Amino acid sequence: MAREIIFDPMFPLWLVATLAVVALALCLFAALRGLPGWWLRAASVVALTxxxxxxxxxxxxxxxxSDILLVAVDESASQALSDRAAQSAEALEALLAEAERAGLDTRLTRVGDGEGDEGTLVMTALAELLAEVPRDRVAGAVVVSDGQVHDADLAPDLPAPLHLLRTGRGDDWDRRLIVSNAPAFAILDEEVSITLRIEDQGNVPADLPDEAEIVISIDGGQPRAYVIPTGEDLQLPLTLAHGGLNVIEFTVPEAEGELTTRNNAAVVQINGVRDRLRVLLVSGEPHPGQRTWRNLLKADSSVDLVHFTILRPPGKQDGVPVTELSLIAFPTRELFFDKIDEFDLIIFDRYQRRGILPSIYLENVRSYVERGGALLVAAGPDFATADSIFRSPLAPILPGSPTAIVLEDGFTPAISEIGEKHPVTTGLPDDYGLDGAPWGRWFRQVQLAALPETEVVMTGLEDEPLLLLDRVKAGRVALLGSDHVWLWDRGYEGGGPQAELLRRLAHWLMGEPELEEEALTASAVGQEVTVTRRTLGDAPEEVTVTAPDGTIQVLPLEEEAPGRFTARFVGEMQGLYRLEQGEQTAVIGLGPAAPREFVETIATGAPLAEAVAARRGGSLALEDGMPDLRAVSEGRAASGRGWIGWTPREAYLTADVRVQSLVPAWLFLLLAAGLATWAWLREGRT
Known part of the structure; x- marks a missing residue:
């Protein structure tokens, strides 16, 4: 119960004050005139006021x-190291018991890992907890953590002390791998540099060597081990082996006594891109489709095109001297012998043997393909003649042979059964043709006999092979049995997907990973992973997924499109996941190269030191024992050796209020009248 005197004016306060001032001024004037009853009149004015x-x-x-104690318990990934979780559980139990004995009401929040790679957001959780309770009842806040919080600068404005009960051990030490610089993209066949560092932190053993082994694996391939010094930056030169996503894993073997191996590995994903595509186009006699090939290749600014064309066959006699037909001699030896390996793709467009290119040059082209090169042959009527390049050193690598028959009739190119599955032709746009037809017609096709191992992805007139693909040792070859693809480019009868088809064809020939017909790939959005298996065969078996901690799960594949099977799973942890399906393997890294929770693993009060000191709190190590909980006055230091304090807030709830006049109004009126009468009587005797 509490009592106090209050005033409840009968009139506005300004009016009462004005009347009192005027009345007192008159009393003062009376005093100056020497009236003997002036002080009685002043007393009457005071009584009336x-x-x-x-x-x-x-x-x-x-x-x-009751006062409220806020408690935030860190349950992030770093708190699972060593015996920190047990320390936290014991400290929380003891703290709640102490708070109950002190009559404190506790509000508890548990803080896990932040979304993505945000780390431990203890201060954000504490601010949210503070917003849910009356501020004038908060007597203190306690954080049970290893001290590795990542939002210390967002500490709330607490009206009471803030304390840190720190988990961990004084003899903890850890080794971590740091990838401080890794490009997201790199140009194929050009060296890039990745900056690595192996760092030891905490109470490092004195006998620990100052060098450590690091194991490097690319795309899950054969690992290679190196020994490098610790505590120093290492510039690792690297050249990407293929285009597309390259997954590089760095691993440092576990050292005896270190806290965790979760920060001993890092995954870097680099996209390999081609700087410039060098294409050699060899054209035979001029024809309407020749410009189509040239325009298509020149339209791409990333393509360096060298066009070798025969404008005048040797057998043509028109009287013009050969020396006047060209300003410079074409460097055939340089192109087909000295620098042939610099080309990413060679195209023969309606080329036939006329003695321009000696057989030794064509043999060199065959060797170029067998070493990993790419060859595309666009065949016209010349391919069915005796001068066909099939009757040259190129014959052993071509996927089909001509039957000497040229079919000249209108037909619509169609995707074969195997082509429905092949990445080069599957899903080609079909909104070109007129009158409901998918694509426009072609009118000439060379009849081909496909080799048994050849993949016929498109057919033409009477289901004859039209587009044939094959692998020759390390290289790839494509044979297009028609020279009328240019009709699609001109939009005849609506045209067709000429640019997309030839783009895919060129990329497949150059071995781009996204167009591999037998492949296992994975992509991720956040922690959700989509596994894709492409195949030209029957439905594949399940995919085996190995998580970073070694656990294995088997995923069934579902057919999403012809030749395309998918499965999905959510990666529960960050790191490298390995996928296997038959002979196909793939890897994918989830999360950053170094998860934030494991960048710093040694328990320390440094991140929260400023926030704790600003609120007169304390940072105490739990390995020294659970501190006592004491009440301290506001403004005093709230921590000491073996204890932490809370500030009593003395908050209350008003249940009832009663107001009673101190003096009845009639008594004031009677007193004022008596004093005024006395003053009048006294002045009347004078």
């Missing part, structure tokens, strides 16, 4: 409220 102010006694009945 008090009557107007109506002094009252206010009595409150109060119900005391």
């Amino acid at each position: 008090l009557a107007l102010l109506n002094p009252s006694l206010q009595t409150e009945e109060r119900e005391p409220l």
